[in-house]
Amino acid sequence: MSRSINLMPSEYRQRLGDSRLRRRFAGYGLATAVVIAGLVIHSRLGVGRMKALAQSLAAQAAQLEAVRAEGLEINRKADAAAERLADYYRLALPIEISDVLALVSHEMPAGLYLTDLDLNVSQRAEATSAMEELRQRVNRSKGRKVDERNLLRFLTVTLTGVGQDGVQVAQFIGRLESHAVFDRVILDFDRTRTIGESAAREFRVRFEVDLERRFVLGEGGATRVGEDGPPRQRASTAPTSDERSAGR
Amino acid sequence: MNSMLTRLKYGSILFGAAILCYLTLVRPAYEQRGRVLAEVRTLNQRVDQAEEDYALRDRARRRLGALEARLAAETRPIPDSGDVAGVISGISSDIRELELGGAKLNRGRETAFGSTASTGLLVETTGRFDLVVELVRRIEALPRLVRISSLSAQNVNPSDGEVKATLGLDAFYRIAAAPEPAAPAK
Numbered sequence: 001m002s003r004s005i006n007l008m009p010s011e012y013r014q015r016l017g018d019s020r021l022r023r024r025f026a027g028y029g030l031a032t033a034v035v036i037a038g039l040v041i042h043s044r045l046g047v048g049r050m051k052a053l054a055q056s057l058a059a060q061a062a063q064l065e066a067v068r069a070e071g072l073e074i075n076r077k078a079d080a081a082a083e084r085l086a087d088y089y090r091l092a093l094p095i096e097i098s099d100v101l102a103l104v105s106h107e108m109p110a111g112l113y114l115t116d117l118d119l120n121v122s123q124r125a126e127a128t129s130a131m132e133e134l135r136q137r138v139n140r141s142k143g144r145k146v147d148e149r150n151l152l153r154f155l156t157v158t159l160t161g162v163g164q165d166g167v168q169v170a171q172f173i174g175r176l177e178s179h180a181v182f183d184r185v186i187l188d189f190d191r192t193r194t195i196g197e198s199a200a201r202e203f204r205v206r207f208e209v210d211l212e213r214r215f216v217l218g219e220g221g222a223t224r225v226g227e228d229g230p231p232r233q234r235a236s237t238a239p240t241s242d243e244r245s246a247g248r
Numbered sequence: 249m250n251s252m253l254t255r256l257k258y259g260s261i262l263f264g265a266a267i268l269c270y271l272t273l274v275r276p277a278y279e280q281r282g283r284v285l286a287e288v289r290t291l292n293q294r295v296d297q298a299e300e301d302y303a304l305r306d307r308a309r310r311r312l313g314a315l316e317a318r319l320a321a322e323t324r325p326i327p328d329s330g331d332v333a334g335v336i337s338g339i340s341s342d343i344r345e346l347e348l349g350g351a352k353l354n355r356g357r358e359t360a361f362g363s364t365a366s367t368g369l370l371v372e373t374t375g376r377f378d379l380v381v382e383l384v385r386r387i388e389a390l391p392r393l394v395r396i397s398s399l400s401a402q403n404v405n406p407s408d409g410e411v412k413a414t415l416g417l418d419a420f421y422r423i424a425a426a427p428e429p430a431a432p433a434k
Contacts, residue, residue, distance in 0.1 A: 017251060025258040032262060036269045043277035050284045057291035064294065064301050071305035074312050081315035088323045088393075091364060091420055097396045098385045118400040 093121065093155070095181070095215045100155065103182075107175040109168050114161035121211065123151045153211035157182075160204045166190060169203045181215065182207045324393045330421045332367045335394060339371060342386045348375035350412075359418075366395075366418040373413055377401060380413040393420045 006013075097119060108114075125136055163169040169190055177185045188204040336353050343351045356368020373380070380401060387394055398416035403409075 018254065021251070021254060021258065025262060029262050029265065032266045033269075036266070036274060039274045040277050043274065043281050047281050047284055050281075050288055054284060054287050054291060057288060057295055060298075061291050061294045064298050067298075067305050068301045071301065071308045074305065074308035078308055078312040078315055081312060081319060085315060085319055085323070087362075087364075088319075088326075091326075091361065091366075091418075092323070092393055092395055096388045097399055098381060098388055101381055101384070115403040115406075116401065119398060121395075121397045 094211055094213060095155075095209060097155075099215075100157065100181075100209060103179070104157070104159065104176075107172065107179060109163070109171050109175075112161060112163040112168050112172055114159055116158075116160040118156075118158040120156045121153060122156060123153045125151055154183075155209040155211055156206065157209065158188075158204065158206045160202070162193065162195065163201045163203065166201050169201050172203075173205060176205065176207055181209055183210055184208045324391065326364060326393045326420050326422055328422050328424075330365070330367050330419065332369065332419055335369065335390070335392075335417075335419045338390060339369075339383075339387060342383055343371075343373055346375065346379045346383055346386075348373040348379055348383060350374040356416075360423065363422060364420055365423045366420045369417040369419060371413075371415040371417060373415075374404065374410055375413075376409055377411045377413075380411060383413075384415070387415070387417065394418065395420070 008016075100119065101117075104117075163172065169187075173185060173187055176182050185205065185207040188206060190201060190203045192199050193202040194200075332355060336355075339353065340351065350373060352370075352372040354370040354372075356370055359366050359368070373383070384396060384399065387396060395418045396415055397418050399413065401411040401413045404412045
């Protein structure tokens with residue numbers, strides 16, 4: 001059986017204990033300082049490199065902003081040009097009258113000739129139903145004001161002429177009906193008429209050209225290419241055959 | 249008991265110093281790092297859209313080029329003045345040149361369409377139909393916008409193919425915008 005004997009004075013023992021405690025806490029403080037310094041160093045690691053990268057990226061982004069601004073400016077100019085073109089075509093016709101005459105002439109069978117022709121640019125409100133169209137016709141006939149919100153322009157063409165026989169007239173009407181440029185082809189009359197000593201077929205036909213469309217004219221005819229955007233893009237006109245036109 | 253108080257005192261000092269260091273050194277440093285990282289990330293995303301920006305500019309350039317080409321090729325100028333006398337003189341000269349007869353040119357009414365106005369003209373003439381068509385072509389080729397709004401041709405002499413033609417024209421010109429009405433004096 002052993003028993004520890006401590007002869008150290010209690011005051012000295014107390015001071016020794018305090019000193020040990022201070023050393024221990026100094027150690028803790030040092031460790032904490034090391035951890036904090038480590039965290040600060042970690043947080044700043046690569047920040048300089050990232051700042052340089054950010055500067056370079058910012059320069060690129062500024063250049064891109066300039067490109068974007070230039071694109072938007074060009075787009076604005078293009079919008080203005082499109083508006084000028086649309087304004088122009090609100091006044092001008094998408095297809096020239098001479099082109100319409102050339103197309104009609106091109107579709108006329110040999111031997112058929114015209115005695116009268118009449119072309120008129122007019123406009124009417126866009127009808128959404130047959131009933132509305134009828135109502136507009138009634139309004140027009142009674143001289144009432146038509147709703148001008150959706151006015152569409154069209155060219156009305158009336159042709160009076162003489163053919164050798166009914167087949168020739170029918171052939172002409174068929175060609176007009178199948179042509180992409182001409183709409184609403186209506187035969188007003190087709191009757192036998194004696195010219196000199198021979199019988200011939202006199203006829204009158206009406207049709208329309210939608211002037212809200214865009215046309216591409218080329219050799220041998222024209223095609224309608226839709227209604228988006230300002231109309232018309234001319235190439236060359238169809239070949240004319242004036243000798244087959246009116247007065248011949 | 250005394251030793252316990254001393255430990256508590258040292259612990260509090262150490263803890264306080266650690267918190268102070270965290271708040272003054274560590275947290276601001278991480279916040280700055282986060283800011284720089286976020287900025288780099290945002291700029292990277294912006295730079296990734298470079299292709300889109302260049303494509304937008306190229307599309308706009310192509311669109312403008314096409315529209316300017318159409319304006320140059322398809323449109324005729326609309327002058328700032330009516331100069332109907334000039335148009336009448338030009339058409340009369342064409343009629344003489346084509347040897348069309350019985351020419352009558354009448355001035356019609358003026359119509360305004362926003363910033364543009366038109367003067368109506370009625371041209372009556374007689375001659376061979378092909379010459380009338382040539383006159384129509386020449387009017388359409390005038391160096392200003394003149395729209396042929398109507399054309400009628402009647403065969404008056406079937407033996408020599410003479411027709412009487414009437415053309416309704418609109419000569420367009422720009423009108424100056426009306427000045428703003430003066431504000432009433434207060």
